[in-house]
Each structure stands twice: as C-alpha cells, then as structure tokens.
Amino acid sequence: MPAPSDTQPPDTAASPTFAADDRLVAVAAGMEVPSEVHEQVSSEKPVLEIDSFNLWYGQKQALHRITMPIPECKVTALVGPSGCGKSTLLRSVNRLNDLVQSVRISGDMRLNGDSIYDRGTDVIELRKRMGMVFQKPNPFPMSIYENVVYALRIDGERNRGVLDEVCERSLRGAALWDEVKDRLADSALGLSGGQQQRLCIARAIAAEPEVLLLDEPCSALDPIATGKVEDLIQELRGTYSVLMVTHNMQQASRTSDYTAFMYLGRLIEYGPTTEIFTKPILRETEAYVTGRFG
Amino acid sequence: MITGLLVFITMRGLATFWPVPLEAFQLADDRTLLGEVTDRERIANDDGPPISRLLVRVDNYELTGQHYEWVDDTAVVNIEQPAWATAVERLEGGRFHGTPQTFYEDGEPAAEGPEATWNRFTAVHPQVRSRYWQARGIDKHDRGRVQRELRAARLAVVQADLDRGQDSPTYAAAVAAETEIQRRAAEEVRRFDEQTAALRDENARYEIGFVTADGIDVRMPVADIVRGWQPNRLSWSGKLAVYLDRWQEFLVDDPREANSAGGVFPAIWGTVAMTLIMAVFVAPFGVLAALYLREYASSGPITSAVRIAINNLAGVPSIVYGAFGLGFFCYVLGAGIDELFFEASLVADNQPVFGTGGLLWASLTLALLTLPVVIVATEEALASVPNSMREGSYACGAGKWQTIRRIVLPRALPGIMTGLILAMARGAGEVAPLMLVGVKKLASDLPIDGVFPFIHPEREFMHLAYLIYDVGFQSPNSQAARPMVFTITFLLVAIIAILNIAAVWIRGRLRRRFETQQF
Ligand SMILES: Nc1ncnc2c1ncn2[C@@H]1O[C@H](COP(=O)(O)OP(=O)(O)OP(=O)(O)O)[C@@H](O)[C@H]1O
Ligand SMILES: [Mg+2]
Numbered sequence: 001m002p003a004p005s006d007t008q009p010p011d012t013a014a015s016p017t018f019a020a021d022d023r024l025v026a027v028a029a030g031m032e033v034p035s036e037v038h039e040q041v042s043s044e045k046p047v048l049e050i051d052s053f054n055l056w057y058g059q060k061q062a063l064h065r066i067t068m069p070i071p072e073c074k075v076t077a078l079v080g081p082s083g084c085g086k087s088t089l090l091r092s093v094n095r096l097n098d099l100v101q102s103v104r105i106s107g108d109m110r111l112n113g114d115s116i117y118d119r120g121t122d123v124i125e126l127r128k129r130m131g132m133v134f135q136k137p138n139p140f141p142m143s144i145y146e147n148v149v150y151a152l153r154i155d156g157e158r159n160r161g162v163l164d165e166v167c168e169r170s171l172r173g174a175a176l177w178d179e180v181k182d183r184l185a186d187s188a189l190g191l192s193g194g195q196q197q198r199l200c201i202a203r204a205i206a207a208e209p210e211v212l213l214l215d216e217p218c219s220a221l222d223p224i225a226t227g228k229v230e231d232l233i234q235e236l237r238g239t240y241s242v243l244m245v246t247h248n249m250q251q252a253s254r255t256s257d258y259t260a261f262m263y264l265g266r267l268i269e270y271g272p273t274t275e276i277f278t279k280p281i282l283r284e285t286e287a288y289v290t291g292r293f294g
Numbered sequence: 295m296i297t298g299l300l301v302f303i304t305m306r307g308l309a310t311f312w313p314v315p316l317e318a319f320q321l322a323d324d325r326t327l328l329g330e331v332t333d334r335e336r337i338a339n340d341d342g343p344p345i346s347r348l349l350v351r352v353d354n355y356e357l358t359g360q361h362y363e364w365v366d367d368t369a370v371v372n373i374e375q376p377a378w379a380t381a382v383e384r385l386e387g388g389r390f391h392g393t394p395q396t397f398y399e400d401g402e403p404a405a406e407g408p409e410a411t412w413n414r415f416t417a418v419h420p421q422v423r424s425r426y427w428q429a430r431g432i433d434k435h436d437r438g439r440v441q442r443e444l445r446a447a448r449l450a451v452v453q454a455d456l457d458r459g460q461d462s463p464t465y466a467a468a469v470a471a472e473t474e475i476q477r478r479a480a481e482e483v484r485r486f487d488e489q490t491a492a493l494r495d496e497n498a499r500y501e502i503g504f505v506t507a508d509g510i511d512v513r514m515p516v517a518d519i520v521r522g523w524q525p526n527r528l529s530w531s532g533k534l535a536v537y538l539d540r541w542q543e544f545l546v547d548d549p550r551e552a553n554s555a556g557g558v559f560p561a562i563w564g565t566v567a568m569t570l571i572m573a574v575f576v577a578p579f580g581v582l583a584a585l586y587l588r589e590y591a592s593s594g595p596i597t598s599a600v601r602i603a604i605n606n607l608a609g610v611p612s613i614v615y616g617a618f619g620l621g622f623f624c625y626v627l628g629a630g631i632d633e634l635f636f637e638a639s640l641v642a643d644n645q646p647v648f649g650t651g652g653l654l655w656a657s658l659t660l661a662l663l664t665l666p667v668v669i670v671a672t673e674e675a676l677a678s679v680p681n682s683m684r685e686g687s688y689a690c691g692a693g694k695w696q697t698i699r700r701i702v703l704p705r706a707l708p709g710i711m712t713g714l715i716l717a718m719a720r721g722a723g724e725v726a727p728l729m730l731v732g733v734k735k736l737a738s739d740l741p742i743d744g745v746f747p748f749i750h751p752e753r754e755f756m757h758l759a760y761l762i763y764d765v766g767f768q769s770p771n772s773q774a775a776r777p778m779v780f781t782i783t784f785l786l787v788a789i790i791a792i793l794n795i796a797a798v799w800i801r802g803r804l805r806r807r808f809e810t811q812q813f
Contacts, residue, residue: 094689096685096688096689099684099685099688124691124692124693125691127688127689127690127691128690128691130689131689131690132686132689134682134685134686134689136682138680138682138683138685138686140683140686140687140700140701141683141701141704141705142700142704150687150690150692150700151690151691151692153700154690154691154692154693154696154700155691200686203686203690204689204690207690207691
C-alpha cells in the first residue's frame with residue numbers, strides 16, 4: 001500500500017534542530033521533528049523493528065514516520081496523550097488495521113527479520129506469532145478452557161494432552177490457574193473483569209508468541225486486579241517481548257524496561273525507562289511523565 | 295387485546311366438548327323440543343317490550359331438517375331436564391337427542407325401558423365398536439395394500455414397455471407378474487370381503503330404539519353410534535370422562551362427516567410436519583444469505599439492492615408465494631422430477647407424483663415466504679456481535695471463516711433462533727398459499743406411514759388453519775360445526791405456542807451458555 005508521494009513527510013535527517021520547548025508546538029503546527037532515541041536502545045537485540053512507518057485513516061495521517069526497535073525479552077511501554085496513535089501503532093504490528101477499510105500505510109515493520117507488510121506475508125501466520133490483549137477484556141463466548149486453547153484449536157490441535165498442558169501452563173503464566181482450575185468448563189463470561197483480562201493474557205501467551213502486544217491492559221480493572229496484572233507483566237519480562245500501551249506513569253515506571261513517548265502520531269523520545277523518568281533529553285517528555293503536561 | 299382474543303378462543307375452544315344439560319321445551323304449539331341451549335338473545339318487539347329467545351341445539355336432522363332452532367320465551371309452556379335424555383353422536387347424520395326405549399338383538403326386543411336398554415347398550419357397545427374398527431382397519435390398510443401392489447405391478451408393466459418395448463422378455467415377465475398379482479389380489483379381496491361381512495353382520499345384530507321428545511320412535515344400529523351420554527344424569531366426574539373421551543377422539547382420530555366431527559389428527563400432523571420441514575429449509579438458506587450479506591459481500595449498490603429486495607419480499611402478499619410455488623415447484627420442478635423418475639405413472643394413468651401440490655412443495659413455498667424474516671433477524675444478530683470479539687479472534691491468528699464459525703455464529707445463535715421462531719409462527723398460521731400447493735380438505739394418507747419408502751413428501755396433506763376455513767365456512771351445516779371451529783383454532787394456537795415455547799427454551803439454553811457479564 002504505497003502512500004501518495006505528496007503526503008510523504010520531508011526527510012527528517014535534514015530538518016533543523018528545534019529548541020526543546022518548541023518541539024510539541026512545532027509538531028502541532030504540522031512540522032516534522034526528529035525522535036530522540038537514547039543510545040542504549042540500539043544496543044539491545046530487537047525482536048521487532050518499526051521502520052519509517054506511516055499510517056493514514058482516509059485523508060488523516062495517524063502515524064508519522066515512526067522508527068523504533070523493540071528489544072527482545074524486555075517490556076517496552078508506549079505513553080502519550082489520548083489520540084496520539086498508540087493503539088494504532090500496536091494494531092499495525094499484527095495488521096489488525098487491515099480490517100479497517102480506510103487505512104493506508106507506508107514503510108514497514110520486521111518481526112525477527114521477517115517483513116510484516118511485505119506482499120507475500122501470510123497475515124494469518126504472522127498473527128499466530130504474536131499475542132494481543134485489548135483495552136477491554138474480550139473473552140470468547142465459550143468455556144475458560146476453550147478460550148485459552150483457542151489459538152491451538154484453530155490450528156487443528158486435537159491432542160487432549162497437549163491442550164491440557166498448554167491450558168495449565170498459560171493459566172499459570174497469567175496467574176489465574178488457582179482461581180479457575182476447578183471450573184475450566186464454565187463459561188468464560190462468568191469471570192470477573194480482572195479474571196477475564198488475565199484470561200485474555202493467558203489466551204495471548206498460549207501459542208508462545210514472539211511479541212506480546214498489550215493495549216492498556218489494566219484500564220478496565222480495579223487496583224487489586226491491576227496489581228495482579230502488573231505482577232504478571234513483571235514475571236513475563238525475560239520470557240516474552242512485551243509492547244504495552246499505558247496511561248499510567250507509575251505503571252510504566254514500575255513495569256517497563258523501555259519507555260516511548262508519542263505525541264500526535266510522532267515518536268518524540270524513546271529510551272530506558274529510568275532515563276525517561278529521571279533524566280529525559282527533552283523537557284516536554286519530563287513534563288509529560290511528571291504530569292505537568294498541557 | 296391479544297390476551298382477550300386468546301382468552302376468548304381458549305374458553306370457546308375448551309368448552310366445545312363439555313356435556314351440556316339437555317332440556318325439554320314444551321311449546322305452546324304442542325311440539326316438544328329436546329336440546330342444548332347454546333345462545334340467548336333479546337329481540338325488538340313491535341307491540342310491547344322486547345322478547346328474549348333461546349337458540350336450542352335440537353339436532354335429529356333427519357326428522358327436524360335443522361340442527362338449531364330459535365325458541366321465543368313466550369312460546370314455552372314448560373321446561374324440564376328429563377333424567378334419561380340422551381345425546382348420541384353418530385357416524386353419519388349428526389347428533390341425535392332422545393330417550394332410550396328398547397334394545398334389540400337379532401331384531402327381537404332384548405331390553406325395555408331407559409335404564410335396562412342403556413345398561414345393555416353400554417355392555418355391548420365397546421365390542422361392537424372394536425369390530426367396527428377391525429373392519430375399518432381391513433378396509434383401509436389391507437385393501438389399500440392390495441391396491442398399491444396392483445398399481446405397482448401395473449406401473450412395472452408400463453415401465454417395461456417404455457424401457458424395452460412390448461416384444462422384450464422383460465415386458466413379458468412384467469405382464470406375467472401382473473397377472474399373478476391380480477390373481478392373488480382377487481383372492482385376498484374375497485377374503486377381506488368375507489371378514490368384513492362377518493364383522494358387519496355380527497354388528498348388525500344389535501340395534502337400539504330411541505323415542506324422541508315428540509314421541510317418534512327411531513331405531514338405529516349400535517355400530518352407528520360413536521358415543522352416547524345422559525348429561526342430566528351425569529355426575530361431575532362422569533361429565534369429565536365424556537369430555538376427555540371427546541378430546542381424545544378429537545386429537546387422535548380421522549375426521550368424520552365432512553370434517554365437522556371426529557378428530558383432526560391428520561391436520562395436526564400436517565401442520566407440525568410442514569412447519570418443521572419449513573424450518574429445516576429456511577434456517578440454512580436464511581443464515582447463509584445473511585452471512586454472505588453481512589460478512590462477505592462488500593457494501594455497495596448491489597448489496598443494498600439485494601437488501602431492499604429482501605425487505606420487499608417480506609411485503610409480498612402470501613397468495614403470490616402460493617402461485618409461485620404452484621407454478622415453479624409443482625409445475626416445473628415437480629413435473630421435471632416426474633418425467634425423470636415417475637414416467638410410468640404419467641403414462642399409465644396420467645397421475646403426477648411430484649407434479650402436483652404436496653407436503654414438500656408446501657414447506658418449500660413457506661420457507662420462501664419466511665426467508666426474509668430469517669435473513670433480517672440473522673443480519674441483526676450478526677451485527678450485534680461485538681467487533682472486539684472478532685478482533686480478538688483475528689489476533690489469535692484465526693481466519694475469517696474460523697472466526698465466523700467459532701465466535702460469530704455461536705454468539706449470534708440466540709438472535710438467529712429468534713428469527714426462526716418468528717418465521718415458524720408466521721408459517722404455521724399461513725393458509726392462502728397452502729391451498730395452492732398441497733393442502734387438502736381431506737387427505738387420509740399421512741405423508742409418513744409404514745409403506746415403503748415410509749416418507750412420502752409428495753403427498754397432499756391436511757392443515758389446521760385450512761381446516762378452520764373449511765369447517766367454518768365450507769361446511770354444509772356450518773352452525774353445527776361452529777364450536778369445532780373454535781376448538782380447532784384453539785388447537786392451532788396451542789400448537790404454534792408449543793412450537794415456539796420449544797424454540798424459546800432451546801434459545802434460552804443457548805443464551806445461558808453465552809451470557810455476558812457486565813462489570
Ligand atoms: N478506525 C478509525 N478510523 C478513523 N480514524 C481513527 C480510527 N481509529 C483511530 N482513529 C484516529 O487515529 C488517531 C489515533 O487513535 P488511537 O486509537 O491510536 O489513539 P490512542 O493513542 O490509542 O488513544 P487512547 O489513549 O485514547 O486510546 C485518533 O485521532 C483517532 O481519532
Ligand atoms: Mg488506545
């Protein structure tokens with residue numbers, strides 16, 4: 001899906017440098033600014049590389065030339081004001097945006113070196129290599145057990161032993177096993193919201209994905225359930241590569257290794273979480289993460 | 295409004311079979327009437343206050359020439375309820391009201407007086423009835439079987455002629471087989487004649503004599519009597535027994551007397567079978583069409599045109615569907631099937647098999663008629679499946695069809711069932727198109743029976759809704775049949791209700807499985 005060339009942004013490398021204060025103003029004025037990407041990010045081995053990615057909803061551009069590597073086996077948090085394109089970026093990674101008719105894109109992403117937007121890419125196979133958890137829990141109208149093994153079922157797995165094992169491993173991984181182990185055959189819709197969200201996480205990790213995409217996984221949960229899901233993300237670190245959208249700065253600082261700050265469809269600053277929260281390059285970033293923004 | 299309608303139908307329908315007291319009216323003109331009071335009204339009187347009058351069900355049609363008579367209050371001298379007044383349901387000629395007088399065996403009086411006569415009658419009647427049923431069974435089943443064998447042999451001859459010509463050995467063999475079967479059939483028919491004659495002769499020995507309220511003696515064979523009762527003598531439980539007996543006959547027997555008496559079993563069967571077959575056809579087609587429209591067709595002018603067309607189909611008068619069913623299913627599809635597979639029947643006696651109305655064609659016609667209902671309901675059900683679920687499924691790596699089959703359809707199932715329920719309710723009460731495509735006033739052979747191949751979807755059938763029309767408005771004595779109309783209507787409503795309750799129950803079970811919990 002090549003974009004018309006007249007809407008292509010100018011080459012950022014040649015752009016003049018801006019005074020730190022003016023960056024967001026410049027972005028709002030429609031100008032292009034370079035992203036500040038900390039050194040340490042590029043030293044990590046990336047599992048997912050986003051490469052000059054642009055996306056349009058109809059005439060409206062929602063993502064502007066996003067270039068960011070996502071490190072392997074680390075938790076990367078995406079933060080930014082509402083409507084800045086975090087969900088859009090996440091949904092672009094597993095090509096869920098293909099389902100939206102008006103979407104056009106340019107640029108590419110690579111999952112462990114395999115192009116995501118190449119013409120020859122099998123979208124179904126690609127999605128099987130990723131897991132996604134949505135803002136609102138969306139368990140399927142079936143039993144808890146079937147929810148967890150859904151990805152295997154659609155692959156035609158029938159071996160009860162394999163399914164049982166995956167089910168238990170995923171539910172344990174999602175810290176839900178003890179609560180539901182006696183009612184696996186019950187409808188998943190009878191679980192509480194927090195349990196449903198952890199079930200969705202279990203479903204997402206059942207097929208051992210290469211990347212886990214979490215879109216505000218705690219936004220519909222109470223503090224206790226949120227705490228459980230955060231603990232869970234902590235445990236997943238090291239095993240899975242996680243890309244997580246969040247609006248909660250404490251959550252980002254507690255759970256993530258890297259944090260990316262987005263604004264109006266641009267990547268503004270991206271670096272290790274400790275640096276972003278304690279000594280960011282840009283004052284805008286500091287203002288946002290400390291809540292003095294806008 | 296609806297409740298009032300249903301209560302009215304239910305009350306009238308349930309009351310039909312309850313034994314009502316028989317009252318003897320002594321009139322000023324010296325006549326005496328014996329009958330049930332069925333109605334009461336006040337009419338204007340030119341000179342004086344309005345007078346009230348009664349509608350009395352007198353029956354004894356062969357004597358009185360009418361089933362009902364209006365009696366002015368002023369003309370009545372005396373009213374009483376004679377203990378032995380008896381109502382008798384006969385096989386033919388409608389009901390009879392009178393007092394039992396004499397019981398005859400072999401033409402000789404065997405008992406005199408109401409009580410003795412009636413005791414004798416109740417003792418003999420069950421055996422007489424069972425002999426009657428035996429004879430009828432022979433007439434219907436055994437003779438029917440012989441007729442079918444003869445016809446099959448005849449068709450085999452014609453088929454052999456068509457396939458191989460008259461000079462072929464096959465033809466000769468078929469002719470020989472037919473001759474053999476004819477010989478055997480003649481033998482069997484002779485045996486049947488003997489058996490039925492014996493049964494009927496035995497039954498003819500018993501006769502019962504009644505005297506009417508006007509003192510006329512009437513003698514009738516016991517075998518002609520379906521049942522008799524003395525409502526004035528009966529206790530409450532005795533009345534209940536008569537009531538239940540009449541309901542039982544109504545539900546499980548074939549109709550008698552131009553459908554105005556007896557049972558309606560073939561019509562119940564036809565209604566239920568047709569509705570279910572219709573549902574079996576309309577469900578997959580409707581769901582597939584809706585799936586295509588909602589999930590696969592890209593939204594464009596063509597899709598909207600199809601949608602508009604479907605909505606318009608829902609507004610087409612149902613008789614138009616009947617005409618289409620007759621023209622397309624019977625005369626095109628049916629005739630085509632006949633030409634391919636039943637040529638012999640056409641050649642032998644020009645009798646179409648599928649080329650005329652029948653259960654299958656009627657069900658298909660109604661399936662067509664109710665298709666828009668199912669499509670629209672299914673589309674709505676599909677649209678109500680939240681997008682988040684589809685996305686969740688896609689994100690797991692499911693394809694489109696997998697998502698539809700595993701997530702969307704199960705979620706939409708209750709809504710689809712609702713559409714099907716509406717379709718069934720609409721289809722079961724439809725009469726106009728059915729009259730063109732296979733519903734008959736009387737069709738004693740059910741489309742399913744013990745005769746190979748057991749299911750005969752080409753057969754014509756009876757339907758309760760059509761029976762209402764036929765009994766209520768086409769019957770020679772429509773007033774006498776009027777209570778039946780209410781009973782049949784009640785039954786039709788009850789059957790539709792039962793079908794719907796069953797469907798609602800299934801839907802409820804499905805829904806419980808997919809119940810969404812909000813938090
Ligand atoms: N299907 C769509 N069609 C058109 N525009 C869309 C669509 N989805 C999102 N957008 C627009 O794209 C922009 C980015 O939306 P997105 O949902 O990615 O924001 P977000 O950063 O996730 O916000 P939030 O934090 O509120 O979830 C918004 O301006 C939104 O209006
Ligand atoms: Mg979002």
